[in-house]
Structures are given as C-alpha cells and as structure tokens.
Amino acid sequence: MKKLINNAEDVTVEQLRGFDRAHADIDVQFDPNFVAVAGGAKDRVAVISGGGSGHEPLHGGFVGMGMLDAACPGQVFTSPTPDQMYAAGKAVAGDKGILQIVKNYTGDVLNFQMAADLLRDDGIEVRNVIIDDDVALKDSLYTAGRRGLGTTLIAEKVCGAASREGYDLNQMAALCRKVNTYGKSMGMALTSCTTPQNGKPSFDLGADEMEIGIGIHGEPGVERSKIKTADKITEALATRILTDEAYTRELSEWDADKGDWVEVETTDITFAKGDEVIAIVNGMGGTPLSELYTVYAKLAEIADQHGISIVRNLVGNYITSLEMAGMSITLVKVDEEILRFYDAPVKTPALRWGV
C-alpha cells in the first residue's frame, strides 16, 4: 500500500492534527471529533456538515468564515457518528439553531438524524437537508436514492453566506433545498483507490478500462467500457446532466409542527436554454489538474451548444476519492440569491475570496 501514513487505524486523527497546525490563520478549533470555527455561530444559524474521510478537501477544507461552522470527519469512507455531530453542534450552535447539510448516503442520513434528535433534546433547533445530486443512478450500494456529490459544496458555500446575512433556520433550510434541486452531478473513474484499512484497491478496473457513473466510494456506475477520449467522456457526463428529467423522490425532513421526521416530495429542475450555472470540474484525487482543464474546455463548449451560460466555475480537487484517477462534473443552476451568496467573501482552507 503506497500511502503517506503512520498507522492505518489512526490516519484520520493524524491528518486532523496536521490540518489543525496548518490552518491557524483560519481560526479553527480542533477536536478529535470535528473541525469548527473558533467562537462558533453565536448570533446566527450554524451550518454543519460531515461525512467519511477520503474526500478531502470536503468537508474540513470548507470550514471557516462564510462557509461551514463545523465539519465532522468519519473514518475513511465511513460516516461520522452521531456523537461527533452532537459534539460539533454543542460546540458551535447559538440560539438560532443548526442547519445540517447531509450527503445522501445511508449512514450519514441516519446518523445526522440521530444527532438532530439529541441536539433537539437539549433545546437546539435543527434542520437536516439532504443533497442527492448524482444523476448516474437512482440507487446505489451506499444509498437509498441518488448519491450526494459536488452540489454539496455549493450548498455549503451558499448557506454559509446566508447565515451571515441573518437568514433564519427555516429560510436556510429552504435555500439549501433549492440548491439541491438546482444541482446535478455525475462522475467517472479511470482507476480504483485504496483505503488505508483495506490496503488493497476497492475494486478492479482493467488497464484499458474506465467506469462512467461511479460513486465517490467506488460504487458501481452505469457503464464500464474501454477508455475513451476526454471529449467523449465529458460529452457522456455533461449530456446526462443537461438532459436529466425532473426527478421526483421523497426526502426525510424534520416537521417541527408534527414533532417528527416526515417524507417530503422533492422535484429537481431540468436545465433549460438560458440557464446560468456554476460548473465544477472535480478531480477524484489522482488526476492531474491539467487534464481537468481539457475536460473543462469541452464542458464549456457543450454548455454553449445547449444555451447554458457558465457564470462561475471551479476546476480542481474538491470532493475526491483518495487517489482515484477520474473526475466528476457538477452543474448548479443559479438565480440572483444563489449567485450573490456564492460570490460573498469566504475564508476557508480550500476556498477563499473577498478577504
């Protein structure tokens, strides 16, 4: 196993120690259970996320002014525990409550619900909003329904800014839901990746094979084939995203009136000519940045052909799968509200502008 680690059991704690030393300028507080902004979110809604490690910079890299107030890292490819989320919530929440942004993986969804129940028992209001933006499949090994991909970090950015503008908890949850229904993603892999615990590749791909529609834990995709050109691959992903039909499903939400979790029917947008979008060309960890630019060139051309205007973009590693080679594309439709909050100042290890 070719990794820069000391001990497979302690990798996450070791990495957090380095993160803590490196980002003193971001003013994060360090705890083995979470990464959080120092001082918390006293007079505004706290924004918290988390998930398995191995997808860096998500989520710890997005903790800081204007984005997340706390992130809970699980073990590699494993949900954090409700205890971690509870501790993070207690550490940063003021009296305006907590928005928990949850990628749609079964463990994350259940654990963030348990954490919400625990926090509510302590008198802290919590809303969970699920991100399920992966258009590749309707279900996967890891989730009931579509998986959460790159729209997550746009939701974190936008909601972090809205919190600082004084949105209340219900407004924050509504905004986060909107971003989720406005965002669609799809990924592909050229190689597998190896978790420190397993020590061998999570799956096998032949020397001349790739897989389209794969998830960030190496969950199977929609098509395994011979490697194609970057243009063909980009076209396959972008076309699937741009032509994805309005997708309706039920997502779990807390109903404060009923005092219970309820299933809420949720329908995504379909992209249409004239839409303005934020585009992410995301590396899976082991693909050179230069190759992502080849993908972006084609994506921009395809967007032009569809009459879609890319008004902001991110090209780089944002939601990775350890050292997997491959990439994912995310498009999030913007309106005035989303774009304004996206453009607001942010100071985190992985995203920084305006300060």
Place this chain on the structure above:
Amino acid sequence: MKKLINNAEDVTVEQLRGFDRAHADIDVQFDPNFVAVAGGAKDRVAVISGGGSGHEPLHGGFVGMGMLDAACPGQVFTSPTPDQMYAAGKAVAGDKGILQIVKNYTGDVLNFQMAADLLRDDGIEVRNVIIDDDVALKDSLYTAGRRGLGTTLIAEKVCGAASREGYDLNQMAALCRKVNTYGKSMGMALTSCTTPQNGKPSFDLGADEMEIGIGIHGEPGVERSKIKTADKITEALATRILTDEAYTRELSEWDADKGDWVEVETTDITFAKGDEVIAIVNGMGGTPLSELYTVYAKLAEIADQHGISIVRNLVGNYITSLEMAGMSITLVKVDEEILRFYDAPVKTPALRWGV
C-alpha cells in the same frame, strides 16, 4: 494509458484552452505560446516564468494580479522554446524590463537566456534569476547543479508583489536571488508517472518501494528503499533541509556593464534556531490531500524541535509531476521584506487572498 486526453500531441494546447475558458475572472490573455495577464505590466517590471507542462498549477496557475505577468508552458516535461518566451515578453513588458524566474533545468536555463538575448535586441532589459533549491543532489540528469523546486512559487509570489510596489529591475533581481538562497526543498516518490507522449511510466518503483530525493521529472534520488512511515519520510526530508550546509555555486547572470552573461558565486543560507519560514508540503499530483496533512503535522513538530517558526504554510498540490504519488517539502526563510510581499494581495487561479 489512463488519462483524460484527446490526442497525445495536442495535450498542452487542449489544456490551455480549458484554462482560458475557466479563468476569465482572472483576466488572462490566451495565446498558444503563453498565458499572460491582460494589459501586461506597462508601468512596472514584468515577471515571467515557464517550464515544462505536467507540474500544474505551476506556472500558469500563478499568472494574475500580484504574481506572474506571463507563464510559458512547454510540452510535458520539456522546456518551452525561446520563441515562446520572446512572445510572452513582447506581450507584457513595458519600459521597466523583465525579470525571468527560471528553474534550474538545462533546457530552461539555455532557452530563457536565448529569449533574454532576443528581447534585449529589441531594447527590453531582462534579468534572469535561477532557482536551484533542491538539496537532494548537487547534480541531476536534467540539470547542472541543484534542481528548481518549490521555492520557485514563493519567488514568483514575492517578486510579483514587489513589482507592484515599484521595485526596479535590479531590485527585483536582487530580491529573487535572496529568496533562492533562503529556500531549500526536497522531494520523494511513491509511484512513477506517465507522460502522454510515452504512454508508460517514466521509471519503475516496486510495489513496496519508494524513492527519496527524486526530481519532478522522476530523476533518480538519493535513496531507494522499502516504504517507511510518513513520520520517518518527513523526518528524512526535513532533517536534510534543515541541516543542509551553506551551498556555494556559480549561477549565470546577465552583467549589464559587461554586456555578457557571467557566472556569479552564490551561497545559500543554513537554517538556524529562531528563523521564521514559509513551509510548503507539496503533493506530487497523485497523493491525497489528507496524507499531506499527516506530513505537515510531523514537519511542524520537527520545526518546533529545531526552534524554527513556520509563520505561513501551503499544503496541497503546487508543483506536481503529473499523477505521481509522493510529496516535497520546501522551507523558505523569511525576513520582513519577503513576508510582507508574500502576504500582499494575489489573485491567480491557484493562489488567492486579499481580494
């Protein structure tokens, strides 16, 4: 070959096209020969660099306000041509001349000298400053003398800021030389990498092997061994850097009085207790960010033990070798001048703060 490319012959142009589409907000002008800031450097010294592609984000990712005015990308792992550098210089230089920051690889050094001679024939003053900060070896396959590594991007950042503060060409060259003598780096590899042109790994490393002291083109290092823990690897690199003796060599510089290139004796600092440094833990391209934090944790501990204070740091992919797994460590001693220019606002694709 597992790459997101269309055509091995055109990869660099394809990638530049995507870079150009993605970074409209940085206001770069695009040319197949170079990436440059729109408008150039009319009333101040232009700062230009360049080198083989495959080391992204270096150098194109550092073009923009407060850093490089232009970068010339060669083919993968191949020096750009004097024609490219000449075109870039003509595009951005005003009447204050050009500082060319050159990594110490034989092709780059010769081609930047030829470009300087061509530009000088057109009445543009040029100074070339060589960066040779790799403490692993005194000579390599690719260079006479030590190779250029991570100190390069600190030199680019610091000199870009100095230009905007009105430093003249001689002051800029002196500052750049100082940064070079204040900076030391060393790298290691867990895996090889594959250039699009070759289609197979540049060198072989056994499944349980690593190489210490390797260069960014896979040039041999000082020791091939079984993989060790991240702590042991970090200790080997950091100790070598921190205990490197004052290194004296002759570096080519243009002598304006003599009207010729002369060899100037140059001596590096040795780090000492009480020094303040900028630290870079740089991923080679295929190593997850999380593992770089494990390295940073140990590096910070070792710096503490040596009485060295890390006052700024960068942890991530800054000077890569395609998809190679591995990392390099760079430490650059700072004084008031260097730190002030490092902290000055910068707006480039890969580094951004203060704006």
